[in-house]
Amino acid sequence: MSAQSRLSGSIELHGRTYRLPRQPTVIVCVDGFDPSYLERGCADDILPNFSKFLQTGFHTTAKCAMPSLTNPNNVSIITGVPTSIHGISGNFYLDKVTGEEHMILDDSLLRGSTILELMADKGVRVAAITAKDKLRKILNHGLAPERGAICFSAQAAASCTVEEHGISDVEEWLGRAAPEQYSGDLSIYVLDAGLKLLEENRADLFYLTLSDYIQHKHAPGSLESDAFLKELDERLGRFAELGAVVAVTGDHGMSDKSKEDGSPNVLFLETELTARWPKSGARVICPIADPFVRHHGALGGFVRVHLLGEVGANNIDEMVRYCRSLPQVEVAYTGAEAAAVFEMPLDREGDLVVISKGDAVIGSRGEEHDLSQLQGFRLRSHGGLSEERIPLIRSTPLVHGDRVEPSVWRNFDVFDLALNW
Numbered sequence: 001m002s003a004q005s006r007l008s009g010s011i012e013l014h015g016r017t018y019r020l021p022r023q024p025t026v027i028v029c030v031d032g033f034d035p036s037y038l039e040r041g042c043a044d045d046i047l048p049n050f051s052k053f054l055q056t057g058f059h060t061t062a063k064c065a066m067p068s069l070t071n072p073n074n075v076s077i078i079t080g081v082p083t084s085i086h087g088i089s090g091n092f093y094l095d096k097v098t099g100e101e102h103m104i105l106d107d108s109l110l111r112g113s114t115i116l117e118l119m120a121d122k123g124v125r126v127a128a129i130t131a132k133d134k135l136r137k138i139l140n141h142g143l144a145p146e147r148g149a150i151c152f153s154a155q156a157a158a159s160c161t162v163e164e165h166g167i168s169d170v171e172e173w174l175g176r177a178a179p180e181q182y183s184g185d186l187s188i189y190v191l192d193a194g195l196k197l198l199e200e201n202r203a204d205l206f207y208l209t210l211s212d213y214i215q216h217k218h219a220p221g222s223l224e225s226d227a228f229l230k231e232l233d234e235r236l237g238r239f240a241e242l243g244a245v246v247a248v249t250g251d252h253g254m255s256d257k258s259k260e261d262g263s264p265n266v267l268f269l270e271t272e273l274t275a276r277w278p279k280s281g282a283r284v285i286c287p288i289a290d291p292f293v294r295h296h297g298a299l300g301g302f303v304r305v306h307l308l309g310e311v312g313a314n315n316i317d318e319m320v321r322y323c324r325s326l327p328q329v330e331v332a333y334t335g336a337e338a339a340a341v342f343e344m345p346l347d348r349e350g351d352l353v354v355i356s357k358g359d360a361v362i363g364s365r366g367e368e369h370d371l372s373q374l375q376g377f378r379l380r381s382h383g384g385l386s387e388e389r390i391p392l393i394r395s396t397p398l399v400h401g402d403r404v405e406p407s408v409w410r411n412f413d414v415f416d417l418a419l420n421w
Contacts, residue, residue, distance in 0.1 A: 032212025033250025049237030062409035066342035067302035073251035082343035087111035090287025117142030127203035131211035247418035250390035281309025284364035301384025304350030328360035358386030
């Protein structure tokens with residue numbers, strides 16, 4: 001029985017309403033989906049399905065949530081709101097009460113529900129598949145296998161169980177072993193799993209979120225990038241052929257962060273601040289840090305500064321002015337200013353927020369970042385305003401009715417785009 005004949009009604013979350021899927025609906029988050037990849041691939045005529053979507057469906061360049069990182073944006077996508085509402089504004093954070101640093105690997109900091117959970121509660125068969133296992137426990141929030149939900153990662157496909165993931169023996173079922181985690185094939189594995197579930201009519205609503213390994217290593221137009229995009233394009237076309245509405249966006253863009261000689265263009269901000277204000281206890285937190293640091297060395301375009309020592313309001317204002325004067329810095333704010341400007345949760349913000357220019361990254365201290373893991377590649381990374389732009393695409397035309405398109409589309413409008421228009 002199709003979703004169209006089984007399902008009716010809607011859900012509401014954070015003041016937004018979403019109709020239940022009337023046909024199979026596939027939402028794909030392409031990690032690191034800078035618009036330049038789409039533009040170059042279409043110009044080079046290697047992406048026939050993307051080109052078709054752009055010509056006969058819907059396409060715009062949208063903005064992601066800030067910071068332009070994986071966790072905040074995937075959670076914004078599955079909740080339909082900025083981080084100020086759902087509460088997860090980084091991959092890594094400092095607990096302001098305990099002073100301890102933590103990596104976000106589950107949904108314990110999530111505020112409220114998700115579109116996926118509420119859809120499953122309404123009888124929608126949800127499949128949420130991620131490349132990286134770090135996201136699975138967030139996507140899995142409230143999803144119960146006994147209600148037909150499936151949620152697993154390509155990274156840990158070999159260890160799936162029906163009780164926890166809603167599926168088992170994934171490698172045997174899909175006919176191949178899970179790829180190495182540092183590979184573009186990890187993302188293709190996610191798409192192949194989604195396709196097989198659709199072919200077997202085991203889900204109505206799909207959320208498939210990929211890895212940005214290729215984008216961190218390879219620029220648009222490179223052989224490696226082109227090969228990956230062709231594989232992605234072929235799978236998206238297959239979803240559409242099988243009768244699904246396909247909506248595609250990204251969690252963030254990607255920029256080259258290297259100097260002309262190929263070396264990383266890095267500002268070690270904690271070193272700078274500590275030298276100038278030794279009693280401030282300045283601690284720079286890089287929220288890009290996650291279990292997949294080999295391709296970026298935990299260096300991104302957005303950092304939070306916590307002042308754990310002796311410092312007054314006058315010092316903070318002076319620090320902000322000093323940060324703005326540094327050649328790698330695009331903008332700097334107090335934590336309260338940044339929370340307001342970028343719609344981030346104030347209670348989880350640092351004392352300062354510093355964002356790099358498009359060709360630079362910001363770290364804490366040199367000894368905390370292992371750049372040898374770049375293995376000779378130019379540093380490509382994200383996190384700042386220069387990686388805020390991402391494509392937003394639907395495979396079929398919009399039916400406006402009495403709705404007016406927003407003046408600025410966001411990546412977290414993608415469920416609305418797929419289900420309501």
